Amino acid sequence: MLTKQQKKGICQCLRLGVRHKMIAKELGVNLSTVQMLSAKNKIRMLLEADYHSGHGSGLTPPKYNSENLVGDTEAESKQYSQQRKQIWQWREKQIKLYGPFNWHVINGDLCDGKGERSGGTELLTTNRQKQTCMATEAAKLSNADNYLIIRGTPYHTGVSEEFENLVADKLKCEIKDYALKEIGGCVFNFRHSQGNTKNPFTSLINEKESADKWFLDGTHKKRSDVIVRSHTHRRAYGTHADTHLVSTPALQGYTKFGSRKCNKVITVGLTIIDIWPDGFPEIKTIKADIPAFKI
Numbered sequence: 001m002l003t004k005q006q007k008k009g010i011c012q013c014l015r016l017g018v019r020h021k022m023i024a025k026e027l028g029v030n031l032s033t034v035q036m037l038s039a040k041n042k043i044r045m046l047l048e049a050d051y052h053s054g055h056g057s058g059l060t061p062p063k064y065n066s067e068n069l070v071g072d073t074e075a076e077s078k079q080y081s082q083q084r085k086q087i088w089q090w091r092e093k094q095i096k097l098y099g100p101f102n103w104h105v106i107n108g109d110l111c112d113g114k115g116e117r118s119g120g121t122e123l124l125t126t127n128r129q130k131q132t133c134m135a136t137e138a139a140k141l142s143n144a145d146n147y148l149i150i151r152g153t154p155y156h157t158g159v160s161e162e163f164e165n166l167v168a169d170k171l172k173c174e175i176k177d178y179a180l181k182e183i184g185g186c187v188f189n190f191r192h193s194q195g196n197t198k199n200p201f202t203s204l205i206n207e208k209e210s211a212d213k214w215f216l217d218g219t220h221k222k223r224s225d226v227i228v229r230s231h232t233h234r235r236a237y238g239t240h241a242d243t244h245l246v247s248t249p250a251l252q253g254y255t256k257f258g259s260r261k262c263n264k265v266i267t268v269g270l271t272i273i274d275i276w277p278d279g280f281p282e283i284k285t286i287k288a289d290i291p292a293f294k295i
Contacts, residue, residue: 002029002033004278006027006029007037007277007278008278008280009027010023010027010029010033010034010037010278011037011276011277011278011280012278012280013027014034014037014038015276015280015282020034020035020038037277040277042184042274042275042276042277042282043102043103043183043184043274043275044098044099044100044101044102044103044272044273044274044275045101045102045103045104045105045183045272045273045274045275046095046098046099046101046103046104046105046142046144046270046271046272047105047107047228047246047248047270047271047272047273048104048105048106048107048248048251048270048271049106049107049108049109049192049230049231049248049249049250049251050107050108050109050152050230050231050233050248050250050251050252051106051109051110051111051134051135051138051251051252052109052110052111052112052156052250052251052252053110053111053112053131053132053134053135053138054111054112054113054123054124054125054126054127054128054130054131054134055112055115055122055123055124055252056070056080056083056084056122056123056124057080057083057084057087057122057252057253057254058084058112058124058134058251058252058253059084059087059088059091059134059135059138059251059252060084060087060088060124060134061088061134061137061138062085062088064124064125064130064134065081065084065085065088066124070121070122070123070124079292080253082291082292083253083254083290083292083293084253085292086290086291086292087251087252087253087268087288087290090268090288090289090290091138091141091251091270091288092141094270094286095141095142098272099142099143100143100144100145101142101143101144101145102144102145102146103144103145103146103147103148103183104139104142104144104146104147104148105147105148105149105150105188105190105228106139106147106148106149106150107150107190107191107192107228107229107230107248108149108150108151108152108153108157108164108192108193108230108231109152109153109156109157109192109230109231110131110132110135110139110149110152110157110164110167111128111131111132111134111135111156111157111163111164112131112156112252113128113131113155113156113157113158113163114126114128128158128161128163129163129166131163132163132164132166132167132170135164135167136166136167136170136171138251139167139171140171146173147168147171147173147174148173148174148175148176148179148181148190149164149167149168149171149173149174149175149176150175150176150177150178150179150190150191150192151164151175151176151177151192152164152192152193152230152231153192153193153231176190177191178190178191179191180220180221180222180224182222183275184275184276184277184279185275185277185278185279186225186226186275186279186280186281187222187223187224187225187226188224188225188226188228189207189211189224189226189227189228190228191207191228191229192229192230192231193229193230193231194207194229194230194231194232194247196231196232200232200234200236200247201236201238201245203229203232203247204227204229204236204238204240204245204246204247205240205245207227207229207245208224208227208240208241208243208245211223211224211227211243212224223243224243225242225243225244225279225281226243226244226245226246226273226281226283227243227244227245227246228246228248229246229247229248230247230248230250232247232266233249233250233252233266233267233268234247234249234265234266234267235247235248235249235267235269235285235287237271237283237285244281244283246271246283246285248270248271248285249266249267249268249269249270249271249285249287249288250266250267250268250269251268251269251270252268253268253290253292253293254266254293267285267287267288268287268288268290268293269285269286269287269288270285270286271283271284271285271286272284272286
């Protein structure tokens with residue numbers, strides 16, 4: 001039987017493209033063992049966040065994408081409509097290209113809420129139940145074997161209610177505020193919010209240090225291998241001391257708030273994670289090219 005270290009060594013060689021016979025010879029294992037690990041299917045995860053369904057630039061299924069006059073001018077309304085259409089079409093194509101998926105994790109802010117700060121003027125609908133219907137239809141497109149939802153910010157998802165729970169009910173899946181989830185031998189640490197620091201890696205490293213303290217304190221039974229945060233709509237991925245750090249892109253386009261007050265670069269996109277037999281997460285973030293964003 002392979003030890004954990006042997007399995008890790010074989011998989012690392014496979015990831016680097018080393019020939020099977022060379023791996024068997026140098027690591028002192030049977031060729032059939034190497035071939036078996038090479039042929040073993042990886043666990044594929046679709047990781048998304050920040051749908052903001054219901055917003056004029058949020059993730060919107062085609063049947064909800066009316067020519068609603070979201071925006072202060074006719075030109076702005078047209079741009080919002082094009083953003084919605086193009087984001088949906090791009091995402092639909094990625095799901096077809098990279099599926100099937102064993103897991104689909106949605107890391108918060110599935111709906112946009114009532115939009116109080118702009119008087120609801122940026123919304124397709126203020127009906128949050130309808131917003132959750134949009135988000136549910138979007139989530140179901142992946143047809144994943146398993147779903148997991150992490151709750152987002154109360155401003156968007158309900159201060160005294162939990163509207164994302166409705167999506168979880170329809171998907172028949174688990175929903176949590178914060179989750180430590182072991183999948184295929186890899187421990188994921190999911191939470192929606194993070195600090196909006198100048199450099200997204202500063203926030204991610206702060207999150208890693210906090211997770212390490214919880215582990216050393218004994219509250220977390222296992223050390224986190226992958227820390228996933230969202231909220232800022234900024235894509236970042238890196239490693240620090242053997243921990244993988246992910247800040248997810250969003251699936252919402254430009255907003256009035258962002259255009260007027262923010263100067264940090266946001267990204268629309270999604271993340272694909274392949275978990276190898278040794279528990280190693282191979283992480284790829286994919287940025288969307290949306291023509292309607294260009295000015």
